[in-house]
Amino acid sequence: MTVSGTPASTDPASVPHLDVDPFDMTFFADPYPAHQRLREAGPVVYLDKWNVYGVARYAEVHAVLNDPVTFCSSRGVGLSDFKKETPWRPPSLILEADPPAHTRTRAVLSKVLSPTVMKQIRDRFAAAAEERVDALLEKRSFDAITDLAEAYPLSIFPDALGLKPEGREHLIPYASVVFNAFGPPNELRQQAIARSAPHQAYVAEQCQRDNLAPGGFGACIHAQADEGAITATEAPLLVRSLLSAGLDTTVNGIGAAVYCLARFPDQWQRLRDDLTLARNAFEEAVRFESPVQTFFRTTTREVELSGATIGEGEKVLMFLAAANRDPRRWDQPDSYDITRRTSGHVGFGSGIHMCVGQLVARLEGEVMLTALARRIAKIEITGEPKRRFNNTLRGLDSLPVTITPA
Amino acid sequence: MPAITFIHPDGKSERVETSGGESVMQAATRHGLDGILAECGGNAMCATCHVYVDESWLARLAAMAGDEDALLDGTAAERRPNSRLSCQIDITPELDGLVVRLPERQV
Numbered sequence: 001m002t003v004s005g006t007p008a009s010t011d012p013a014s015v016p017h018l019d020v021d022p023f024d025m026t027f028f029a030d031p032y033p034a035h036q037r038l039r040e041a042g043p044v045v046y047l048d049k050w051n052v053y054g055v056a057r058y059a060e061v062h063a064v065l066n067d068p069v070t071f072c073s074s075r076g077v078g079l080s081d082f083k084k085e086t087p088w089r090p091p092s093l094i095l096e097a098d099p100p101a102h103t104r105t106r107a108v109l110s111k112v113l114s115p116t117v118m119k120q121i122r123d124r125f126a127a128a129a130e131e132r133v134d135a136l137l138e139k140r141s142f143d144a145i146t147d148l149a150e151a152y153p154l155s156i157f158p159d160a161l162g163l164k165p166e167g168r169e170h171l172i173p174y175a176s177v178v179f180n181a182f183g184p185p186n187e188l189r190q191q192a193i194a195r196s197a198p199h200q201a202y203v204a205e206q207c208q209r210d211n212l213a214p215g216g217f218g219a220c221i222h223a224q225a226d227e228g229a230i231t232a233t234e235a236p237l238l239v240r241s242l243l244s245a246g247l248d249t250t251v252n253g254i255g256a257a258v259y260c261l262a263r264f265p266d267q268w269q270r271l272r273d274d275l276t277l278a279r280n281a282f283e284e285a286v287r288f289e290s291p292v293q294t295f296f297r298t299t300t301r302e303v304e305l306s307g308a309t310i311g312e313g314e315k316v317l318m319f320l321a322a323a324n325r326d327p328r329r330w331d332q333p334d335s336y337d338i339t340r341r342t343s344g345h346v347g348f349g350s351g352i353h354m355c356v357g358q359l360v361a362r363l364e365g366e367v368m369l370t371a372l373a374r375r376i377a378k379i380e381i382t383g384e385p386k387r388r389f390n391n392t393l394r395g396l397d398s399l400p401v402t403i404t405p406a
Numbered sequence: 407m408p409a410i411t412f413i414h415p416d417g418k419s420e421r422v423e424t425s426g427g428e429s430v431m432q433a434a435t436r437h438g439l440d441g442i443l444a445e446c447g448g449n450a451m452c453a454t455c456h457v458y459v460d461e462s463w464l465a466r467l468a469a470m471a472g473d474e475d476a477l478l479d480g481t482a483a484e485r486r487p488n489s490r491l492s493c494q495i496d497i498t499p500e501l502d503g504l505v506v507r508l509p510e511r512q513v
Contacts, residue, residue, distance in 0.1 A: 110473070115453045115480020279513055283445065343435050343444040354449045362445065366513075 015308045016041040021049040022294065022317065023183045028389050031293070032334075035322035043306035050079060050184050052296070052315040053308075056322035058329035058346070060306055064297055064318055066351040071297035071316060073353060074098040078182030078296055078392075079315060088181050088193050089200065092244070093237050095353065102352065105238060108229050109356045112220045118359045121160060125363055128156045129371040137375065137405055141382065144262070144399040149255035152368055157247050157360070161239075162216020167202050174199035175248030176390060182295065183391025203243050207236035217242055242357070249291055250361050252395035254368055256289035257282050259399055260336045261369070262379040267338050271373045272406075278373060281338040282365030286347035288336045290321035293394050295349070320346045321394065378404040408502035412439055412457075415510050424497045430506065431455040431493035441508035448493040453477040454512040455492040460505035464488050467495055483509030 018041055020034050021027060027034055038045055038056035045054045055061050064071045074097055076082045082091060091097070094105045132152045136142060150172065158168050177199060180192035205211060212218035218239045225235045261268045261281065271277050299314045310316065323346050325333035348355035355361065372379075383400035407426065410433060413419045424433040434442040434455075443454035450473050459467065467490065470478075474494045478485050492506065 107473075110451070111476070115477060117480075119480060341435060341438065344447045348446075350447055351449060354446060354451060356451075358446065359452060 015044055015046045015053070017046045017048050018054075019048055022047070022054075022319070023050075023186055023188070023391050025389060028394070029387065031321065031394075032325075035319060035325065038319060039322055039326055042308070044308035044310070047317065050315075050317075052079065052317050053310055054317045054319060055305070056319040056326075058323040058326040061318045061320060061323035061346055062344075062350055063305065064316060065346065065349055065353070068098060068102075068297075068352050070300055070303050072098050072300050073102070073297060075298035075313075076296065079184045079317075080181075081298060081313070081315065083298075083313070088196075090237065092241055093234055094241050094356065095245070099352065105230060105234065106352065106356065108221060108224045108238060109241065111224070112217050113357055113360055115359060118363050122363060122367070124160075125156055126367040126371070128152065129364075129367040131155070132368070133371045133375050136403060141400070141402040144258045144379075144401045145251075145255050145396050146398065148258060148368075149395075149399075150251050152254060153247055153250045153364060156364070157250065160217055160360075161242055161246070162213035162218045163206055164211055164213075167206070170199045170202040171243065171247050172251065174203050175244055176393075178244045179248065179292075179390050179392040181391075186391070188389060188391050203240060204236075206243065207239040209235070212239065245355075246357050246360065248393060249355075249357075250364050252289075252291035252393050253282065253286055253361055253365055255395050255399070256291055257285035257365055257369060258372075258379070258401075259385065259396060260285045260288060261372075262381050262399070262401060264336050265378070267336055268373070268379065270338055271369065272377070275370050275373055277338050278369040279362060279366040280340070280342060281369055282362060283342045283345070284336060284338050284340050285365075286361075287324045287330075287340075287342050287345035289394060290324050290347050291394055292347065292349075292392060293321045294319055294392060318346075320349070375406050376403045377406045380404075408497050408499055408504070410434075410497070410501070411503070411505045412441070413505065413507045414441055415508060428497055429493050430457065430495040430497060430504070431491075433497060434492060441512070442492060443512040444493060445513075446493075450474060450477060450491065450494060453481045453491060456481045456483060456509050456512060457490055457492045457506040458486055458509065459488045459490050459495075460507070461488055463501075463504050463506075466500060470494060481509070482511045482513050 043060050047054050177192040177196040180188045183189045209222045221238050222235045224230050225232045271281050297316050301312050303310050327333050348358045380402050382402050385399045386397040388395050388397035408424050410422050422433050422437045431444050435444050445454045446452035474491050478489050
């Protein structure tokens with residue numbers, strides 16, 4: 001695997017063309033055979049359906065993520081090229097930005113969501129997880145998506161941000177629009193954007209300083225404007241990043257972990273025998289299910305990647321989920337193993353754009369799985385799980401379960 | 407190739423042969439060493455590859471950047487004057503024989 005600035009005289013036609021549509025319902029229903037096809041076709045492929053390059057092997061996904069100068073984000077991390085099309089919303093100052101602009105905004109969010117801050121919120125997040133388990137033990141039978149994977153982050157994250165109680169029902173629908181909008185102009189994207197106005201209005205309003213409670217993440221971001229780290233007009237847009245990417249992602253992450261542990265009772269038992277595995281059980285679920293399936297980059301110059309020449313201004317689709325199960329990188333990639341050494345998976349991305357909220361996600365996952373495993377002996381799936389379809393996010397819409405108290 | 411000695415909290419030591427162009431964290435995880443978690447994969451975001459560098463080696467390491475310094479304030483085990491993130495220590499031939507101690511915990 002090489003990234004080179006001096007392209008060899010490779011024949012562009014040597015890049016295999018595939019007819020796979022990675023944003024199609026049948027693909028979403030079972031992406032794994034297609035992921036394998038994409039990986040095996042070559043290190044770089046071309047998807048005729050949307051006229052984009054694709055990388056699905058670990059080495060190339062990792063290489064693209066770690067070369068932000070060649071594979072930029074400022075032209076959008078979805079299919080839409082911001083140089084050619086007007087973005088559906090004002091671009092993100094962090095996700096859809098390149099250095100040096102990105103470096104400044106990234107530093108602000110890193111500070112607001114640092115390991116030191118996690119230590120301060122940990123007890124609060126753990127207590128909320130215990131309360132959630134109390135409620136679930138009362139019910140015994142419930143929907144593990146609505147009543148657990150959604151209910152838990154909703155019970156802590158909006159408060160941690162400092163949001164008002166009113167209007168929070170817009171949060172998950174707004175995130176759903178954001179992640180659908182990274183996809184191609186298919187029905188999912190068109191409909192999501194068409195219905196987005198009320199959610200956008202809510203989010204724009206809540207990002208304003210006056211609407212954010214003191215001490216929360218949102219207020220901390222605005223306080224960075226006082227320090228001169230960002231301008232007062234940038235602060236609301238950075239708050240928006242947490243509203244866009246901080247909730248639905250952890251809903252799908254926790255949902256993935258519960259779905260894994262319910263499907264693989266041997267791993268559930270291992271976790272119950274050793275609660276210190278909770279954090280890695282969550283991490284492995286992020287690798288195994290990859291709640292964020294894909295992101296795009298745009299080439300800033302002609303580049304050679306693993307023997308393929310890609311011209312300037314081309315969109316490159318990174319299959320994070322396929323990289324996370326690439327047998328070239330992982331032993332038994334298709335098994336969920338809570339003792340696996342997960343370091344290096346790209347479920348949170350890699351490099352300068354790696355999920356800035358990863359510590360919040362891990363904290364939520366760890367304390368939730370710890371509380372569940374300590375007090376619940378068994379989780380049984382009692383009905384057909386229903387999938388929720390989104391152009392970027394992979395997760396369930398419902399997962400009926402019955403639990404047995406420990 | 408340079409070798410690094412990791413000393414576990416229980417006093418047990420482990421010698422790891424490194425390959426060229428990797429960090430102390432990468433050498434540790436490649437050898438499956440317990441005690442280095444490296445959740446963020448070496449992107450300087452998580453502080454779970456914390457080590458205490460043997461005092462005699464400390465001055466020979468490249469100075470730490472501001473982001474590493476900030477992350478070290480959030481380590482799970484106590485921060486000491488010789489605390490470093492092992493993902494930020496690139497192994498050079500001069501570091502052959504480097505000794506680092508592992509903290510009690512990383513999270």
